[in-house]
Amino acid sequence: MKGIVFNLFEEVVRRTYGEDTWDDLLDAANLGGSYTSLGSYDDRDLFRLADAASERLNMPTYDVVRWLGREALPLLAQKYPPLFDAHTDTRSFVLALNDIIHPEVRKLYPGANVPAFTYDTSSPDVLGMTYQSPRRLCAFAEGLVEGAAAHYRESVVFVQPRCMHRGDPSCSFRISFARLPR
Amino acid sequence: MTPPAFERAADLDRLTQRLGRERAARQEAERIAEASIRDLYDRQNALVLLRSIAYAANEATSVDEAMQAALNLVCRYVGWPCGHVFFVDDEGGLVSSSIWHDDGTGFDAIRRQTEATAFAAGVGLPGEVLLGGESIWIENVRTHDNFPRARGVVDVGVGAAFGMPVVVGSSVRAVLEFFHRRVFAPNPELLGLMEQVGALLGRVIEREESSAALRRSNARLEQALSDLRSAQQAVIQQERLRALGQMASGIAHDFNNALVPIVGFTELILKSPKFAIDTNTRESLGYVLTAARDAAAVVSRLREFYRVRAKADVLTNVALGALARQVVELTRPRWYNEALARGVRIAVETDLSDIPPILGHEPELREAITNLMLNAIDALTDGGTITLRTTAAADQVTLALVDTGIGMSEETLSRCLDPFFTTKGDKGSGLGLGMVYGIVQRHQARLNIDSTLGQGTTISMIFAAAETERPEPPADIAEPTARKLHIVVVDDKPIVRTLLLQMLAAEGHEAEAFESGVDAMARLESSSFDVVITDRAMPAMSGDEIAMRVKQLPRPIPVVMVTGFGAMMESAGERPLGVDAIVPKPVSADALRDALAEVTRPTRRDAGSGI
Numbered sequence: 001m002k003g004i005v006f007n008l009f010e011e012v013v014r015r016t017y018g019e020d021t022w023d024d025l026l027d028a029a030n031l032g033g034s035y036t037s038l039g040s041y042d043d044r045d046l047f048r049l050a051d052a053a054s055e056r057l058n059m060p061t062y063d064v065v066r067w068l069g070r071e072a073l074p075l076l077a078q079k080y081p082p083l084f085d086a087h088t089d090t091r092s093f094v095l096a097l098n099d100i101i102h103p104e105v106r107k108l109y110p111g112a113n114v115p116a117f118t119y120d121t122s123s124p125d126v127l128g129m130t131y132q133s134p135r136r137l138c139a140f141a142e143g144l145v146e147g148a149a150a151h152y153r154e155s156v157v158f159v160q161p162r163c164m165h166r167g168d169p170s171c172s173f174r175i176s177f178a179r180l181p182r
Numbered sequence: 183m184t185p186p187a188f189e190r191a192a193d194l195d196r197l198t199q200r201l202g203r204e205r206a207a208r209q210e211a212e213r214i215a216e217a218s219i220r221d222l223y224d225r226q227n228a229l230v231l232l233r234s235i236a237y238a239a240n241e242a243t244s245v246d247e248a249m250q251a252a253l254n255l256v257c258r259y260v261g262w263p264c265g266h267v268f269f270v271d272d273e274g275g276l277v278s279s280s281i282w283h284d285d286g287t288g289f290d291a292i293r294r295q296t297e298a299t300a301f302a303a304g305v306g307l308p309g310e311v312l313l314g315g316e317s318i319w320i321e322n323v324r325t326h327d328n329f330p331r332a333r334g335v336v337d338v339g340v341g342a343a344f345g346m347p348v349v350v351g352s353s354v355r356a357v358l359e360f361f362h363r364r365v366f367a368p369n370p371e372l373l374g375l376m377e378q379v380g381a382l383l384g385r386v387i388e389r390e391e392s393s394a395a396l397r398r399s400n401a402r403l404e405q406a407l408s409d410l411r412s413a414q415q416a417v418i419q420q421e422r423l424r425a426l427g428q429m430a431s432g433i434a435h436d437f438n439n440a441l442v443p444i445v446g447f448t449e450l451i452l453k454s455p456k457f458a459i460d461t462n463t464r465e466s467l468g469y470v471l472t473a474a475r476d477a478a479a480v481v482s483r484l485r486e487f488y489r490v491r492a493k494a495d496v497l498t499n500v501a502l503g504a505l506a507r508q509v510v511e512l513t514r515p516r517w518y519n520e521a522l523a524r525g526v527r528i529a530v531e532t533d534l535s536d537i538p539p540i541l542g543h544e545p546e547l548r549e550a551i552t553n554l555m556l557n558a559i560d561a562l563t564d565g566g567t568i569t570l571r572t573t574a575a576a577d578q579v580t581l582a583l584v585d586t587g588i589g590m591s592e593e594t595l596s597r598c599l600d601p602f603f604t605t606k607g608d609k610g611s612g613l614g615l616g617m618v619y620g621i622v623q624r625h626q627a628r629l630n631i632d633s634t635l636g637q638g639t640t641i642s643m644i645f646a647a648a649e650t651e652r653p654e655p656p657a658d659i660a661e662p663t664a665r666k667l668h669i670v671v672v673d674d675k676p677i678v679r680t681l682l683l684q685m686l687a688a689e690g691h692e693a694e695a696f697e698s699g700v701d702a703m704a705r706l707e708s709s710s711f712d713v714v715i716t717d718r719a720m721p722a723m724s725g726d727e728i729a730m731r732v733k734q735l736p737r738p739i740p741v742v743m744v745t746g747f748g749a750m751m752e753s754a755g756e757r758p759l760g761v762d763a764i765v766p767k768p769v770s771a772d773a774l775r776d777a778l779a780e781v782t783r784p785t786r787r788d789a790g791s792g793i
Binding site for chain 2: 079108
């Protein structure tokens with residue numbers, strides 16, 4: 001896992017719950033906590049931190065990861081504005097993940113193991129999206145999409161017919177967006 | 183001791199600030215590192231792209247192939263699905279090529295629109311690139327005011343586009359354009375890279391043009407080399423003949439001098455009434471004279487190698503067919519009687535159609551055909567057929583001799599015109615075909631030799647057909663002189679002096695002979711004479727000098743040069759200053775009479791003309 005994800009986690013926890021909470025999570029996960037965005041770290045560190053947060057915040061781990069995604073997105077938008085400025089809505093942004101955003105991620109973080117998404121754009125109202133990754137971080141993806149919807153001032157509704165956490169080979173979403181009133 | 187609470191709070195604030203600074207420093211360091219990594223990544227990819235295009239361009243066998251490869255590589259690099267190439271034609275206009283990169287996801291509309299649109303300089307994306315010579319980025323073609331392909335079309339299927347020039351020197355030679363369905367903001371770094379790609383492809387065009395120029399230049403060089411070889415062959419051939427000619431002229435001079443007394447005195451004895459000779463002696467002397475004249479003819483034949491067409495040679499309309507028939511009859515003893523005697527049968531067939539005459543020298547042509555006929559007979563060692571055929575086409579007339587004899591190998595064929603080259607051993611002189619070649623050349627005709635070993639030979643002489651009007655025979659024929667002349671004879675050889683004196687006396691002239699030019703000039707300065715007859719090559723004073731001095735006398739008189747070099751001088755068109763006529767040795771009474779008649783004729787139009 002790239003250090004950027006740990007940095008985002010720290011920033012999100014620090015902003016919401018303060019410095020001490022992040023220290024507590026590190027202590028609970030028994031981790032040193034020295035992460036730099038360009039480094040690569042054990043995936044298990046992230047899961048241990050997520051579990052620690054689940055316990056500390058009294059929230060299911062899936063929800064912690066989803067929250068992390070949702071809260072991390074504004075930080076990403078702040079850090080990489082060109083990736084967001086090229087789009088005016090969430091659907092367009094999501095559809096660019098494979099072709100534009102992930103290649104950019106690979107440029108910044110050589111060796112980044114980004115997930116592959118497949119899309120079903122047959123309906124103009126509902127976007128079909130399939131997620132597959134050995135990390136099974138579908139919750140993070142869901143949170144990021146929620147964060148993107150907030151960025152583009154849209155509401156979003158997720159339906160997840162399949163999930164790897166439920167034994168399915170991949171996770172699938174049917175996502176609907178609606179423009180929020182100004 | 184525990185510090186007071188306010189001090190602990192202050193320390194905590196300071197530590198928190200310090201932590202904040204450290205975090206900010208870390209994040210700034212990460213940002214700088216990420217930017218460097220991204221820049222490095224872009225540069226690496228750009229290098230990979232340029233290297234791939236350079237490699238593909240080097241591998242390509244044509245400009246089109248290189249363009250297609252570059253189009254594919256750029257599309258893959260930028261992740262754009264469609265690209266196209268325009269070429270700039272000789273008039274500076276843009277021509278849409280058939281070179282496209284299309285991922286097959288719906289660029290039919292832009293392709294149709296491209297084919298239906300004319301792009302002058304400044305018109306549309308390619309026109310703008312051509313006019314400005316720089317890459318151009320269009321964020322959204324639908325809202326761009328100079329993208330005619332989007333006009334009147336509901337959806338051209340394209341959002342962003344960019345175009346780049348392919349440049350050779352300072353001129354744009356092609357334009358590459360790329361399309362994406364989505365809208366994209368301009369990417370100046372990418373356009374910069376594309377201009378490098380354009381320069382790279384420009385070198386491909388330049389290389390192709392250089393290669394084409396080199397091919398053209400090479401073809402011209404090969405042609406020049408071929409022409410040079412032909413010219414060299416011709417020069418070598420002429421040089422051989424010239425060398426032979428020089429040798430032959432020397433032989434002819436000495437031989438002619440040797441024949442002078444034989445021919446001259448035999449003629450005198452036969453013609454002069456003062457020699458009372460019986461019939462048997464007269465007959466024997468007739469044989470001597472004929473043999474000597476034949477020997478002179480053999481010598482004169484040598485000059486066929488070196489002489490050019492002499493002005494005095496009279497060209498007449500010659501019917502090749504009739505001439506060929508004559509030769510067939512003249513050579514009958516060889517191809518019929520002699521062949522039968524050695525047990526072989528040679529058939530001679532003629533296919534002499536009615537053809538236009540040619541302008542030529544009949545005796546020479548007869549000799550040429552005779553030589554070819556004799557060669558053909560020699561080639562039929564086991565018998566066979568000789569066919570003489572005339573044909574006419576356009577303004578050309580051809581006489582071909584076809585034999586079914588032994589033929590020639592390639593080596594023999596390449597040397598058969600060389601003087602002294604013969605395959606007949608002692609029986610052949612190696613001069614026959616060379617003479618034919620000389621005669622044909624003097625007629626400005628062509629000689630074609632086609633031969634296959636074991637199958638036979640075809641030799642064709644190809645002439646230009648003559649104009650229908652036959653040239654008038656020369657009217658300026660010398661009349662014998664009736665006047666008794668007072669003549670000075672100069673020759674260093676006593677026997678020639680004696681002969682000339684007797685010949686002149688037989689004609690009723692008075693002559694005085696001198697061994698040297700010095701004595702002759704002394705006599706000429708003191709007395710009056712009508713004509714000087716002089717040899718050419720003499721010690722002390724040459725015939726040329728005598729002629730000049732004679733012309734400087736108070737009363738210049740005609741000079742006749744009698745010389746063994748006569749034939750050579752005639753061939754070279756040489757006439758020493760002051761010489762009015764040349765009589766070749768061996769001198770005959772008739773030739774001498776004609777020369778004297780000409781040089782003393784009072785109404786001569788030109789003092790230097792005629793022999």
